[in-house]
Amino acid sequence: MAEKDLQIEEKQEVQATGESTRNVPVFVPAVDIYESENALTLVADMPGIPIESVDIDLDSDQLTMRGTIAMQDEKGKVIFREYTAGDYYRQFTLSSDIDRDKIQASMKDGVLKLVLPKAEAAKPRKITIQSS
Amino acid sequence: MAIFRYPNWRWPEIPGALEDFERARRQMDRLLSVFTGGVSNPTSSGVFPPLLVTEDENTIYVEAEIPGIKAEDLDISVVGRTLTLSGERKPEEAQNVNYHRRERKWGSFRKALTLPEDVNADAVRAECKNGVLKLVLPKPEQVKPRKITIKSE
Numbered sequence: 001m002a003e004k005d006l007q008i009e010e011k012q013e014v015q016a017t018g019e020s021t022r023n024v025p026v027f028v029p030a031v032d033i034y035e036s037e038n039a040l041t042l043v044a045d046m047p048g049i050p051i052e053s054v055d056i057d058l059d060s061d062q063l064t065m066r067g068t069i070a071m072q073d074e075k076g077k078v079i080f081r082e083y084t085a086g087d088y089y090r091q092f093t094l095s096s097d098i099d100r101d102k103i104q105a106s107m108k109d110g111v112l113k114l115v116l117p118k119a120e121a122a123k124p125r126k127i128t129i130q131s132s
Numbered sequence: 133m134a135i136f137r138y139p140n141w142r143w144p145e146i147p148g149a150l151e152d153f154e155r156a157r158r159q160m161d162r163l164l165s166v167f168t169g170g171v172s173n174p175t176s177s178g179v180f181p182p183l184l185v186t187e188d189e190n191t192i193y194v195e196a197e198i199p200g201i202k203a204e205d206l207d208i209s210v211v212g213r214t215l216t217l218s219g220e221r222k223p224e225e226a227q228n229v230n231y232h233r234r235e236r237k238w239g240s241f242r243k244a245l246t247l248p249e250d251v252n253a254d255a256v257r258a259e260c261k262n263g264v265l266k267l268v269l270p271k272p273e274q275v276k277p278r279k280i281t282i283k284s285e
Binding site: 005008009025030045048049050108110 | 150154158177178179180181182183184185186187188191193197198199200201202221224226228229230231232233234235236237238239240241242245248260262263264
């Protein structure tokens with residue numbers, strides 16, 4: 001593997017998506033999206049969010065994910081801070097048809113993984129060219 | 133490897149003051165980012181992982197956001213006052229896929245932090261939950277504050 005040093009990616013705050021009633025910052029999670037023949041997979045970094053606090057909503061082609069952090073009092077006094085804990089929110093518009101009954105969501109080590117299987121109609125079909 | 137030296141000054145002890153400053157800073161950053169096109173945290177060392185260090189009388193607490201890093205890919209050591217975190221964030225192995233977005237970063241990291249006080253290295257506890265590492269570093273007896281009672285004759 002090539003040597004590559006990780007840098008801190010400054011967390012981006014969500015810009016005005018309707019105000020939250022909770023007084024916590026809302027961040028945009030870093031996301032990987034990849035597509036295979038059968039499914040669209042979405043991977044999002046949401047450190048500090050337990051699986052039961054993740055909300056995923058698919059409304060027609062609008063996919064919304066929200067992670068709500070359980071705010072707890074920081075122990076002692078802060079002497080050095082490089083990040084702030086907060087909620088995560090992101091919305092995507094999906095292009096291909098998704099088989100909603102088969103959507104799978106899992107969470108591991110603060111990383112959300114969503115597998116959105118494509119509906120039969122949206123799967124690629126190989127077109128054979130017939131020569132006459 | 134980058135060494136971050138803990139600053140010598142301290143925030144005044146007003147409850148919530150730091151949070152207010154932090155909020156003000158974020159709002160200011162957002163305003164300024166219009167001109168600069170993105171800003172970075174002035175107190176950030178820029179080295180992964182981002183840390184949050186707090187302390188009370190008996191303990192120093194260090195938290196780090198390390199989403200997607202397994203406990204076995206992480207090395208934590210304390211030598212004297214230097215806490216070192218190193219490890220690797222591995223890319224996800226997905227084959228025969230087309231990427232639409234690739235925002236999550238991967239690679240190796242080494243970060244050293246000079247702790248403000250000595251810690252009892254044998255009693256350090258580490259816990260990793262939901263992608264957040266929590267370290268509890270107890271201070272040794274000799275640096276804990278002691279109450280001195282005044283005897284009156």
